Amino acid sequence: MVSKEVILTQCGLENLEKELEHLKSIKRREVAARIKTAISFGDISENSEYEDAKNEQAFIEGRIITLEKMLRNVRLIDDEETSSEIVSIASTVILRDLEYDEDCEYTIVGSAEANPAESKISNESPVGKAIIGKKINDIVEVSVPAGMLKYQIMKIS
Secondary structure: OOOOOEEEEHHHHHHHHHHHHHHHHHHHHHHHHHHHHHHHOOOHHHOHHHHHHHHHHHHHHHHHHHHHHHHHOEEEEOHHHOOOOEOOOOOEEEEEEOOOOEEEEEEEEOOOOOEHHHOEEEOOOHHHHHHOOOEOOOEEEEEEOOEEEEEEEEEEO
16 A cells, blocks of 8 residues: 655654654653553552553554654655745745635645644645645635635735
8 A cells, every 4th residue: 555645844844753752752651651650559450540541652652653654755845846926835825815805824735734723724625725836816716615715816925
């Protein structure tokens, strides 16, 4: 089975590497200490501390495996690949909502870095798909569950 390519900016790559290092060097030790303490309480069959620690351990190990797999399949987007002429991954775009005449700013990132709270949207999201490859002043229509949204691309950086 071929693994999916993970598209990341340099910042996104550094964040995933930091998370992986933190999980391996700190969280693993913390959870191992919790398990050891819980075992010292005696009978583990009715020990909620032990159960909680084992569940956290399983989550941490799963996340480590996921991160390692992602990092093996990274395609790094560098600043030279971005343009102020055409929307691409790593572009920051100002869109004008033509229905409400409001501007919003998004940075287009790979799905592993997407974080709507930070205005980072995936290239695979409906808006991301609609604006990739477009130019300033282009008007795009985005189909969403609530209907159709119309945006004009005001700025690309």
